[in-house]
Amino acid sequence: MKIILMYASMSGNTEEMSEIIQGRLSSKEVDVSMFQIDMDDIQVDDMLKYDAVIFGTYTWGDGDVPYELEDFYDDMESVNLTGLPVGLFGSCDSMYPAYGGAIDKFQERFKACGADVVVESLKVELTPDSEDAERCSQFAENFKSQIHVKIK
Structure with missing residues (x-):
C-alpha cells in the first residue's frame, strides 16, 4: 500500500504535523511519499498513482484556500x-470565524471528485x-486502520 501525503505550510505548523503523521505511518512500515505542494513538483493527477491520500493545508485569512493551493484546488x-481513501488535516487560527475553512473546502472538493x-x-x-502531536499520531493510526479496511 502506497500513501501520498501532500501539504502546504506557510509558518511551518502544517509541515510539522505532516512530519509527525509521516513518521508514525513509516514506523508502522507504511510506504508514505511526502510532498510540499508549493515546493515539490506535484500535480493533482499524481494522486492516482497511490492507494490513499493524506492532505494538509493551513487556512489563509477568513477561511480561504492558501494562494499556493488555488491552482491545485481548481x-x-x-x-x-x-x-480513493482520503484524510485531511491542518493548522488553524481561532482568531478567524471560519476555523480551518480551507480544510473544509478541500474536504468538500475531494468528496465532489469521488474520494472517500x-x-x-x-x-x-x-x-x-x-x-x-499525539493527536497527529492518532490521526495517522486511525487513517491506517480505515484504509486497511477499505482496501481489503
Missing part, C-alpha cells in the same frame, strides 16, 4: 478520485504542542 475539478474521506479532519490551533 485543477481537482478535472480528476476522478472515486473510491475515511477519518474526521484533524485541526490544530497554530503550532502543534505535545498534546497535538
